[in-house]
Amino acid sequence: MKRNLLTTISLVALCIMTLIITVNSSRAQRAEFESPRRANPDVTAPVPVPNPMPTDCAIKPGKSSTAPAVQSARSNSSTAPMTLMRFRQLQFTDLADRSIAPKGTRPAPAYTPREEIVLIHPTNYGDRFLQDINGNPANLEPIVVLHETVGSADNTINFFRTPHPRDADQASYHTLIERNGTIVYLVPPDKRAYGAGNSVFFGPRGQESVKTHPKFPPSVNNFAYHISLETPADGINNADRHSGYTEAQYQSLAWLVAKTAVADDRITTHKAVDRSGSRMDPRSFSFSKFFRLLQTYNKTDEIAIRCTVPPEALQSRRSVQSTTAPSSTGRQATPSKSIQPPQPKQPSSAATQQPADTERKPSSTKPIRRFESID
DSSP states (O other), X not given: OHHHHHHHHHHHHHHHHHHHHHHHHHHHHHHHOOOOOOSOSOOOSOEEESSOOOOBOBSSOOSSTXXXXXXXXXXXXXXXXXXXXXXXOSSEEETTTTEXXXXXXXXXXXXXXXXXXXXXXXXXXXXXXXXXXXXXXXXXXXXXXXXXXXXXXXXXXXXXXXXXXSGGGOOOOSEEEOTTOOEEEOSOTTEEEOOOSSBOXXXXXXEEOBOOOTTSOOBSGGGEEEXXXXXXXXXXXXXXXXXXXXXXXXXXXXXXXXXXXXXXXXXXXXXXXXXXXXXXXXXXXXXXXXXXXXXXXXXXXXXXXXXXXXXXXXXXXXXXXXXXXXXXXXXXXXXXXXXXXXXXXXXXBXXXXXXXOOOOOOSSXXXXXXXXXXX
């Protein structure tokens, strides 16, 4: 009798412990991205979009923080298929010898990842800006920021596909790399993904960030290309480390980054740019392994991170140039304040700008931590 009672108590205690562990794990995942699963996780066909999605930059953040990016991206009512050409060009420059590789002459690489397109909701990304909120030029050279999802790829993507009218809830990456190496394109490279909130990049010129929102700190989003690696199952928690990323993920990451034309010293992590002290991803990431693989690929500008200067900005520039030209009396007119377009792309970098966006706050009261381990 006593033995049966002890056995029953042990079984009840075991069930309670199992339930607690399951609930905590579920909360940790929901704290990062809480959303239903993707209806069809194998999206390979062109995705219809409600507009051609122009590649124009926005000139300056407006009074409404949601305005320029979403309005320009949804201004047309026509439909157009979104193909890989929207995410990487078929004609590009090989930066090693400056040769142009047109469509049909692309050399066959030793490694070719699977690529997918998943269109996310336009509230979760925006336009890149030529100027910050105060009218200062925002044409900084681009950076690549590495993240991890701290959740499954499906849950992460579905969070991005969910409309988020509140600025504080909006979040996205440009690209996500699944455990099997599949590259999922989410936001076109000329658009601004909301991958980092309060953030600064420390480059050779000092601190680099752009403020585009009156209520939030400056961030790197306006000149960043955000890439996230899907976290392994044992990493959906607050531990300092996990089992790491697959060989396919490292290969796909190197393949992808080589196409951005971003210089090696401008490849960074969420942990490195974060100023809040709460973001520490990607955990257990091997930079030495990544850079070894990156050196095996020729750098190209297939992924054009820079947006195009809109006609009104070009017209403004021409007007300013005409006013600053020498007059018939030999005097030079006083220059007026002008809109500065992005500078030409350099051989080892693709230029863009950055915003002061917000990062989605976790749904739990205790935010999930993200970690990074660099060897």
